[in-house]
Amino acid sequence: MCTATACRTLCTETWQQDFERSKNRPTADDLLDVARWAAAVLQFSRSTALADSMPGTGDAELDVLADTSVPGLLPAKPCGRAELQHLTESALFAPVGQHRWVFAHRSYQEYLAAEFLRDRIAPEVRSELLWAGSGSARHILPQHEEIAARLAVDDPQLLDDLIAHDPWVVLLADLPALPDSRREQVVQALLDTAQDHVLGRLESTLLARLNHPRLAEQLTPHLAAHSTQTASISSCGSQRHASQPV
Structure with a gap:
């Protein structure tokens, strides 16, 4: 239900x-x-x-x-x-x-608070209620992340702001309801903001919700880089272990 x-x-x-x-x-x-x-x-x-x-x-x-x-x-x-x-x-x-x-x-x-904001509150007032910080530190207040995610599906400007400043919040949204191009933007923002560990946080169920026609093409360079980095770390670890006296 x-x-x-x-x-x-x-x-x-x-x-x-x-x-x-x-x-x-x-x-x-x-x-x-x-x-x-x-x-x-x-x-x-x-x-x-x-x-x-x-x-x-x-x-x-x-x-x-x-x-x-x-x-x-x-x-x-x-x-x-x-x-x-x-x-x-x-x-x-x-x-x-x-x-x-x-x-x-x-x-x-x-859910009901999000509906009230969507239908009764002006966009500029909504922004004051949801956001904190400025510049690179701009983010959605943690207690309002679910509300921002719900509103973003039908609010292109809010979605743009989330993709630019706090893309992880978008993962709480109804991602399949977004157009393919928007899901592609979300994936790219996640990759750009956290390339070191983003692939580990993108579970298979989440990737399914983020699916779009170019997803495999979008992820391939990062998967290759991730594999190379992992192999390099493993190699260094093996060399250190081999150099230790028995």
């Missing part, structure tokens, strides 16, 4: 609710809109959980998140306290203490 289908299905499953509450439950699509907002809050703030408790704990309080509608969404969808409570009672969330909830799996939070 893909992540999108899983998130929608989990929004239809709930912890035990009484009959009156279940009658007023929002649709799965409406809950998903609220979930995208909650995911972005948890992903890009210091809060680690949604909470309905005493303020000042550092959690994302339901009363603070509650608003007349989901931010940035048109047409407007309700995002009040009732909708947030229904969200925490869905199987998309898991309780982690008294009146505290987190996403049932980190991948659900990252």
Whole structure:
């Protein structure tokens, strides 16, 4: 089951609710809109959980998140306290203490936060949230690598930036969804940034996902150089061993 289908299905499953509450439950699509907002809050703030408790704990309080509608969404969808409570009672969330909830799996939070950024946040603001450093040290913040990889598949500029500055993050993306020419660019960037050890990190399953018509041609010079370097190291090792007194 893909992540999108899983998130929608989990929004239809709930912890035990009484009959009156279940009658007023929002649709799965409406809950998903609220979930995208909650995911972005948890992903890009210091809060680690949604909470309905005493303020000042550092959690994302339901009363603070509650608003007349989901931010940035048109047409407007309700995002009040009732909708947030229904969200925490869905199987998309898991309780982690008294009146505290987190996403049932980190991948659900990252997927929904990526969707919120893609649909609601301007590209320049997304860049500020995802990137750190400058020049050769420019990189995606580690906690946001999965999100950057998801967004890059449909964002040519972000993909260009990743290939130029942080190509290893692209390996987290849906590589078969990229055109052949883009996969070729990714392979070349990996070879250029880490020629000494890149072949050891490119496992067969990953090479299959990076496959493109010119992959063998692209890798052959590096495989030959890698074999020559390995043979040279082995030869030196044998000579040192032979020179040692018995």
